[in-house]
Amino acid sequence: MSAVLDTHGHGDHEHGDHDHHGHGPTGLMRWITTTNHKDIGTMYLWFSFIMFLVGGVMALVIRAELFQPGLQLVQPEFFNQMTTMHGLIMVFGAIMPAFVGFANWLIPMQIGAPDMAFARMNNWSFWILPFAGALLVLSFFTPGGAPGVGWTLYAPLTIQMGMGMDLTIFAVHLLGMSSIMGSINIVTTILNMRAPGMTLMRMPLFCWTWLITGYLLIATMPVLAGAVTMTLTDRHFGTSFFNAAGGGDPVLYQHIFWFFGHPEVYIIALPAFGVISQVIPAFSRKPLFGYASMVYATSAIAILSFIVWAHHMYVTGLPIGTQLFFMYATILIAVPTGVKVFNWVATMWQGSLTFETPMLFALGFLFLFTLGGFSGLVLALAPVDIQLQETYYVVAHFHYVMVAGALFSAFSGVYFWLPKWTGKMYDETLGKWHFWLSMIFFNMIFFVQHFLGLAGMPRRIPDYNLMFETWNKISSIGAFGFGLTQLLLLYIVLKTIRSGEKAPQMPWEGADSLEWTHLPTPAPHHSFETPPVLK
Amino acid sequence: MASKSRIHAARWAMAALLALISGTAAALEWYMPVGVTRLTQEVYTLHNYVMILVIVIFVGVFAAMFYSVFAHRKSKGHKAAQFHENTTVEVIWTVVPFIILIFVAWPATKSLVAMRDTSNPDITIKATGYQWKWGYDYIKGDGEGISFLSVLATPREQIEGTAEKGEHYLLEVDNPLVVPVGKKVRILTTAADVIHSWGVPAFGVKQDAIPGFIRDTWFRAEKTGTYRGQCVELCGKDHGFMPIVVQVLGQEEYAQWTADQKKKAAAAADDPNKVWTMDDMKARGQKVYESNCVACHQANGKGAPPAFPPLDGSKIANGPKEAHIDIVLNGKANTSMAAFGKQLSDTEIAAVVTYERNAWGNHTGTLVQPADVKARRK
Amino acid sequence: MAQTTSHAGQKYYVPQPMAWPILGSIALFLMALGGVFAMNSMSTGWIAFSSGVMLILFMLFRWFGAVIAESESGKYAAQEDLSFRWGMSWFIFSEVMFFAGFFGALYWARVQSVPDLASMLHSETLWPGFTEHWPSAGPGFTEKFTPMGAWGIPAINTLLLLSSGVTLTIAHHALKENHRGRLNLFLFLTVALGAVFIVLQGYEYSHAYSELNLKLSTGVYGSTFFMLTGFHGFHVTMGAIMLVVVLVRCMKGHFRPDHHFAFEAVAWYWHFVDVVWLGLFVLVYWL
């Protein structure tokens, strides 16, 4: 409708007209100044995809260096910088913004709201991100380069780094601000903007997972900001938070970091669960088996996630009582996560299944995420973790839950909602290719890393003994295959936008949330000007 | 143990499956080593136990899923049932995993308690992590007083690919840690600069070395031999190049080794009052330089700017010797330039400073004596 | 467009596109970049940093100005009001968590790292002669320093902040009962109490530096002391500025007895700052 000028009254515009060139800014300024949740969602998604490519190229540098023993391509310092930036960019630049993008697009549509609660702040949350990303990238061009300390930024190694470290610290501050504002917006939207009759327990599960994720973000991001602030003052202003000579403790950093860090992994995982909980019922043509228990399980995971952080610190020499407490709490998370897995399987049971690309990725998610969850369980057992900590087993574990988990779920969501977003249908054949190639190459990269880890290969090293050579070769080849496969996704999306066939109003027979049932395809520029009437 | 053979069977089944998938021979390293301490054996068994458990659950869950995938397809004309919510089922699938977890937690707790019991050691050794080498001090028990540094022994050419890589590529050191077989060895870990981590998979041991703090762990090796591990906490540039090698000797050999070590130490002990000649000092200094400084400042003294400054032509190495001695003694806060005062003797520092001031393009001609260094220690 | 119907039948206000957010992002970027340069002794950093600060102040001024104008022209109804309330509550929650991180550091230093460094294992090997005590600047700290006592300025400051909470509440009641004179008076008193607090805090810092030899670099005690009280002081300053804005608006006749979210938001914030101070007084100064 003709733009979003607030001076216009409700009657001024025709429905279904989403030609916004009339009054609002156009061209680049439209994107820079927009307050529309859909525009902002689109920007988040594109930003995330670009960051995924950047982080992915860094992963390829890592894998290329590890293709064979010896130093070939890069120096050890640079290798460490690649590892660090790969982790940071993938987590903060690719995965998190991707799901915020989904949230922006979908939450107002799914709860029957006109837009996000704070439309201007929404714009700000997004536009901080490119600047934070720029700070990260700039750090490569400072003397000494980017920090080579791992994405966990452990003190006191961070104290030794050059200026790139400071840029990274401020980038983390900005990313945190963006996440906090974004989450406040999402949480408020969900709590206050639901259409009449859309009770909390009727919301699509995706909204539920984001409500809880938003809470986790608001609770933990400030703590991370505190941790990096302490690092900054230790570096430049003579404080001794992480310095034993001054009575501080390097391990303190780890506690604060993981108090954020563990909830963070569920911040990544929960919205992914949400997407899967929309996709599986749609392609099973059957309602989610246990809606209420899914909500409770999600909450249980969120609560538990605050009391398990020290499972990343089993070898720092914690008192045994502490270790046992964290071990028990950690394995307990398997119970609510299991409830989710069982629910998804039970939803498929006796359904009427079809296997379009979104469903394929959802099944890929289910299969591989569970596998990654199990390796998490193995790591949760302190005696075993003492053997496996800081080895490639851990790398394998978290790529199963984050790549085959979160990333596959994002892919699934992209295929699922692409028709709604663009009004066009993607190429199903190419989508299937994307899935199967991703599946094969993903396992090629990361399955063998379990073996490397069990055999004792440490992570974050640029060079290794000959006994690890074969698995590393396989893994590296898989990485290049996986990377190329992702270009296919780019192609598919562009092709859909430019020349996809027009999507039917209801491309998926089994989908039942408001964005499908109450809005035209493609979705109009403004969602619900009048709240939908719910039965 | 009754379950051992079952476990082995499972292990073989998995190995066979794997060999099939990858088409590679079974000689590849792909599973947890069994190790040579009781604790690793426990960990090994625990791991197998959990693996079997999760494989069973995994197969169960996905058998159900794949059954649906094949049987309940729309293309086969399957009509969707509309059931949902079933409290009984939901309670079962919450309670059963919970009970399973208790069965996992129990053995894990037992092993963990045993692993953390560092009381009554026969020998206590302090392992200090430096960027990027390990220092060992025998603190109590046989060998008390022995102390040495342990540095990567793999030649640069192998790393750069100009020479054939040996079997123990990157897992070999000049002076391995030596311990007797069958004795409880307690390792105290600490670090001088950043966090390192001391771990040897064959002993089932891994413990972070935290600067300013002491942490401990223990092992009792049941078989003689040489066991290898690596620093397992990212500690900067050469994190991948600071291996740990432990040689487990029989009782007599160990006694022999400690005796030799003491003799060597006595012979090598420098008289701090000795006055050295330039050539001797430079030669000694070059050795010290090669084992302590090359990692950063490089053999040619050019460093790797901007992270590591060159010493060739540097202001400090060509300025007053006091400043030069000071930076080596005390290091530079918040950089990786460590305080070498604790690791090196007066003679060694005097030697390395002399060397740096007269090597490459530096021709100051200064000869630093141990007494000069002593005078600047606080 | 923007005003769309919401469940009460009114419209939810969706603002028009505007450039404040991007300006804010550029400002943050300049501040970050300038800050990094300045910390690494590059003098150009200060230029970038201060232009960032100026830009963000300008942006906030205009942005809030716009919001105030929208509010005063009656664009916000009950639902927007509730959104603001949720938003502010979650924002304060995030601030609580920020302080929680630093309180956590204080806890760790006092209960874990200092006693640990003084334990037998450590005093035998690494830190001979170090004994457990608090305040402590750690085993490597050799200078003498005097810790900050609780019963001088800090106690006065506690009283100041507590009474400012009371005056603010009186002002709030006055607003609700539409006694504009009393409202302005007590709001002014609140600001004044806050200002005195800040001045005293500044005096305390200079006293610490010049007479007690207590500095940011005085080990973990100095670190936690100055970082906790410093961030708190910063928040008091922010809160005081917000109070001044509200005061000016009150004097201009803004707000109605039943519609004054901005007032309440600032009051919540001020109470939050108050509560943090009580934590500080007990854990940093007193015990």
Ligand code: HEA
């Ligand atoms: C999306 C992110 C994500 C998710 C969801 C998880 C999930 C889990 N993680 Fe993971 N983890 C990471 C991301 C994630 N992790 C990352 C990034 C790191 C490394 C960080 C770094 O060091 O750089 C890490 C590291 C890590 C460690 C530390 C390893 C080390 O450094 O030594 C541990 C140890 O306990 C752990 C455990 C777990 C557990 C128990 C779960 C559980 O939530 C899993 C639960 C799921 C299941 C168990 C499967 C389904 C359940 C059933 C089918 C029910 C029946 C099952 C049973 C009864 C067993 N993780």
Ligand code: HEA
């Ligand atoms: C969700 C987050 C996420 C994602 C998606 C990924 C994706 C990938 N990761 Fe990542 N990884 C982390 C999070 C993630 N990772 C984290 C947190 C760490 C820990 C860091 C630390 O230790 O501090 C880590 C560490 C890590 C390591 C260990 C490094 C080390 O310890 O030194 C390795 C090694 O193999 C690795 C590999 C890969 C690969 C091959 C991919 C692939 O999936 C990437 C695929 C994508 C592309 C390749 C880009 C797309 C393609 C193009 C742009 C075209 C060009 C392509 C060709 C010419 C082929 N990762």
Ligand code: CUA
């Ligand atoms: Cu030392 Cu890694």
Ligand SMILES: [Cu+2]
């Ligand atoms: Cu975790």
